[in-house]
Amino acid sequence: MADCSCILCNELAEGLKNKLIKLTDKGSRGIRKASKERGESVDAKEGDYVHEKCRRDYCLKQNIDRAKRQSLSATPVIPRQLVHAVESTFRFDRNCFFCGTEVNFEYNRKKSQDAFRVTMLETKDSAFLNVFVFMLTAIMSGITKEELVTILDEKLEEKFQRKFDELKQLIDHKLAPLQKMVDEVMETAKFINAKYDDLVKEQKALKLALHTMEAKFYSVTKAHDDLEQYGRRECVEIRGIPVPSDPKSEDTNAVVKSVGDLMGISVTDNDISVSHQMPQSKRYKGKQRGPPAIIAKFTRRVTKDKFYGARSSLHNKSTLDLGFTVRNSIYISESLTENNRELLNDCLRAKKDLKFNFVWTRNGRIFMRHDKDSPAKLISTKDDLKSLYEDE
Numbered sequence: 001m002a003d004c005s006c007i008l009c010n011e012l013a014e015g016l017k018n019k020l021i022k023l024t025d026k027g028s029r030g031i032r033k034a035s036k037e038r039g040e041s042v043d044a045k046e047g048d049y050v051h052e053k054c055r056r057d058y059c060l061k062q063n064i065d066r067a068k069r070q071s072l073s074a075t076p077v078i079p080r081q082l083v084h085a086v087e088s089t090f091r092f093d094r095n096c097f098f099c100g101t102e103v104n105f106e107y108n109r110k111k112s113q114d115a116f117r118v119t120m121l122e123t124k125d126s127a128f129l130n131v132f133v134f135m136l137t138a139i140m141s142g143i144t145k146e147e148l149v150t151i152l153d154e155k156l157e158e159k160f161q162r163k164f165d166e167l168k169q170l171i172d173h174k175l176a177p178l179q180k181m182v183d184e185v186m187e188t189a190k191f192i193n194a195k196y197d198d199l200v201k202e203q204k205a206l207k208l209a210l211h212t213m214e215a216k217f218y219s220v221t222k223a224h225d226d227l228e229q230y231g232r233r234e235c236v237e238i239r240g241i242p243v244p245s246d247p248k249s250e251d252t253n254a255v256v257k258s259v260g261d262l263m264g265i266s267v268t269d270n271d272i273s274v275s276h277q278m279p280q281s282k283r284y285k286g287k288q289r290g291p292p293a294i295i296a297k298f299t300r301r302v303t304k305d306k307f308y309g310a311r312s313s314l315h316n317k318s319t320l321d322l323g324f325t326v327r328n329s330i331y332i333s334e335s336l337t338e339n340n341r342e343l344l345n346d347c348l349r350a351k352k353d354l355k356f357n358f359v360w361t362r363n364g365r366i367f368m369r370h371d372k373d374s375p376a377k378l379i380s381t382k383d384d385l386k387s388l389y390e391d392e
Helices: 025-038 052-059 061-074 127-140 145-231 252-263 301-309 338-354 382-391
Strands: 020-022 049-051 235-239 272-277 294-298 331-334 358-362 365-369 377-379
Touching (some): 025 052, 025 061, 145 338, 252 294
Antiparallel strands (some): 020 049, 235 294, 272 294
């Protein structure tokens, strides 16, 4: 073991015996395979010794590839010497291009040929061969290096320009259908953009017309509502009056006069234009609580104002004071249109939300006030009510 050495680096085992390993059959076959790929002749056998690092580096694929490249680059290239030296004249139509031997094509026709004619047409795709032939011809013609460089530049520029033109034509030919498609898409896009612009203009005009119609509709609706409310200016509604067992026998005028007496207001039959029970509104159908209200229209507004103004005296009164057996509170309110009644209900909810103390109506108009010292606010639309929420 002391005299053993590595079969790859030939170093003795002295001082390195701990790094030497004994090859198995598989290990020896791996080294022989790597040696064959490297182009070497290392004859490793089972039982030989080798450094572990040497074996790893020698069999590594990257190192094998690197050794191949180094071997190729180190191989000397021996140029062929042309037989057609200065003392002889070289003819491309009779001499072999590689060895310069003169070929008798007439003689070779009678037997199997060992020489073949090669034209530039057959080698037109070999740019290197064309250039090489041209340079060889130029050198034999006595052209200087500078002249050769100039000619080559011109030839290469001409060839490249021709190839470039051919490539450009090919690309233009291939892209022509695509360009046509792109043009069609662009035309379609322009058409769609134009239509889109027209639609945007039409939409703006329709929105403006819609806003105008909405404003006119609101104006007409408000005018109609105001006119209806104006027709109710002499009317009041009395709520809480029990309905008799036979509704047809009820004398609503007598009920109005009795409520007036209860408030200390004298009301005669001549003061009442008409009175009757109110039918339930479609909007509030199924939501009404208590007996239906009685609506009374007075002949004069001053009588209605006195009757409506005295409603606070009913605070401690009930239907028992009118001779009914049922105890109901009595409420008097102005007769409002359905829109104004809905707005009044919204104001009552806002009173609770915004902590207002007073909500009331006068001549069909709705007012709100924080306290007795604050100014009254007229609520004509829901926008007025929305402004109150925003101010808070």
